[in-house]
Amino acid sequence: MKIIEVKDYSEMSQKAAEYIIDKVCQNPNLKLGLATGGTPVGTYKNLIEDHEKNGTSYQNVTTFNLDEYIGLSGENKNSYRYFMDEKLFNHIDINKNNTNIPRGDSKDTEEECLRYESLLANYGGIDLQILGIGSNGHIGFNEPGTTFTSQTHVIKLASSTINANARFFNRIEEVPTKAITMGISTIMKSKEILLLVSGENKKDAMGKLLNGNVTESFPASVLKNHPCVTIIADKAAVSGLKSHCQ
Ligand code: F6R
Numbered sequence: 001m002k003i004i005e006v007k008d009y010s011e012m013s014q015k016a017a018e019y020i021i022d023k024v025c026q027n028p029n030l031k032l033g034l035a036t037g038g039t040p041v042g043t044y045k046n047l048i049e050d051h052e053k054n055g056t057s058y059q060n061v062t063t064f065n066l067d068e069y070i071g072l073s074g075e076n077k078n079s080y081r082y083f084m085d086e087k088l089f090n091h092i093d094i095n096k097n098n099t100n101i102p103r104g105d106s107k108d109t110e111e112e113c114l115r116y117e118s119l120l121a122n123y124g125g126i127d128l129q130i131l132g133i134g135s136n137g138h139i140g141f142n143e144p145g146t147t148f149t150s151q152t153h154v155i156k157l158a159s160s161t162i163n164a165n166a167r168f169f170n171r172i173e174e175v176p177t178k179a180i181t182m183g184i185s186t187i188m189k190s191k192e193i194l195l196l197v198s199g200e201n202k203k204d205a206m207g208k209l210l211n212g213n214v215t216e217s218f219p220a221s222v223l224k225n226h227p228c229v230t231i232i233a234d235k236a237a238v239s240g241l242k243s244h245c246q
Contacts, residue, residue: 001223001224001226001229001230001231002229002230002231003210003230003231003233003238004230004231004232004233005233005234005235005238005239006232006233006234006235007234007235008198008234008235008236009042009198009199009234010042011234012042012043012196012197012198012232012233012234013041013042013043013045013046014042014046015232016040016043016046016130016194016196016232017043017046017047017050018046019194019230019232020032020043020047020128020130020194021047021050021056023127023128023192024056024057024058024061025056027127028057028059028060028061029060029061029062030061030062030127030128031061031062031063031064031123031124031125031126031127031128032061032062032063032064032126032127032128032129032130033063033064033065033066033126033128033129033130033131033182033187033190034063034064034065034066034084034088034130035065035066035130035131035132035140035196036065036066036067036080036083036084037132037165038132039132039196039197039198040130040132040196041087043130043196044087044088045087047088047092048088048091048092051091051092051093052091057093058092058093058094059093059094059095060098061094061098062098062099062100062123063084063089063094063098063099063100064100064101064119064120064123064126064182065080065084065099065100065101065102066129066131066139066140066141066181066182066187067080067102067140067141067179067180067181067182068080068081068101068102068103068104068179068180069104069176069178069179070104070109070154070176070178070179070180071104071105071176071178072104072105072176073104073105074101074103074105078168078169078174079104080101080104081101081104084099084101100116100119102116102152102180102181103180104176104179104180109154109180110154112180113151113152113153113154113180114152116152116180116182117151117152117183117186120152120182120186120189125189125190125191126189126190126191127190127191127192128190128191128192128193128194129187129190129192129193129194130194130196131187131193131194131195131196132195132196132197133195133197133202133205133206133209133220134158134160134161134164134205135160135164135201135202135204135205136158136160136161136205137205137208137209137217137218137219137220137221138158138161138219138220139184139187139195139219139220139222139223140181140182140183140184140187141155141157141161141179141181142155142181142183142184142187142219143155143156143157143158143161143219144158144216144217144218144219145216145217146183146184146216146219147184147216148184148185148188148216148222149183149184149185150183150184150185150186151182151183151185151186152180152181152182152183152186153180153181153183154178154179154180155178155179155180155181156177156178157175157176157177157178157179162175162177184219184222188222188225188226190226191228192228192229192230193223193226193228193229193230194229194230194231194232195220195223195229195230195231195232195233196231196232196233197231197232197233197234197237197238198233198234198236198237199234199236199237200236200237202233202236202237203236203237203238203241205220206233206237206238206241207241208220208221209221209223209224210238210241211241
């Protein structure tokens, strides 16, 4: 794992956007894995700014999001489909037909997991996957204890995840308790992974990632087994930890 330490959230967002833009320029047909949550919002803003100023085109890019809440349709403001449209897709020249997110409102969620996994396989997998990390070490919505062999599946969200994500909802009771998420093996099949980490509330997780063992009880630790992971982390999340891992 290569770690790039940056000053703050703004610099993380800038560097992450530059990283993605560079990949899109090298490969206009990039298959790009995307995350939601607070961490990538600044990165998406920078992608939009660059698209407006420099005309970087996403016409031939295909995207795959990590996860979606079960029970929410794309019109629901708290769905990850809505989030992605608002925060990125509506502001760049991507073809919406090329943007893939598990359907949280599908009648048969198990069937939807199979569809999503085979869709990814048919496209030949993801070139670059963007990840955030939960304070409990989840990646996607793969909560602690998820097997490293898991494919796209239904997951019951940990109470710490529900608490953390309640900030996006009016009331905690509105946070869905289940989601569809790419599995750990699905994520690990990506050719390259870019993990973004910001803020002091992620420092414990970063300590475990950098200095702990590879274990299913801390899902992000699996990234140590991947040949091509770059972490862009700000000082608040990583200072004082970095030297232990290099
Ligand atoms: C989002 C996702 C999650 C988040 C993680 C961190 O699609 O899969 O793993 O990346 O929960 O969330 P934030 O960025 O809100 O701290």
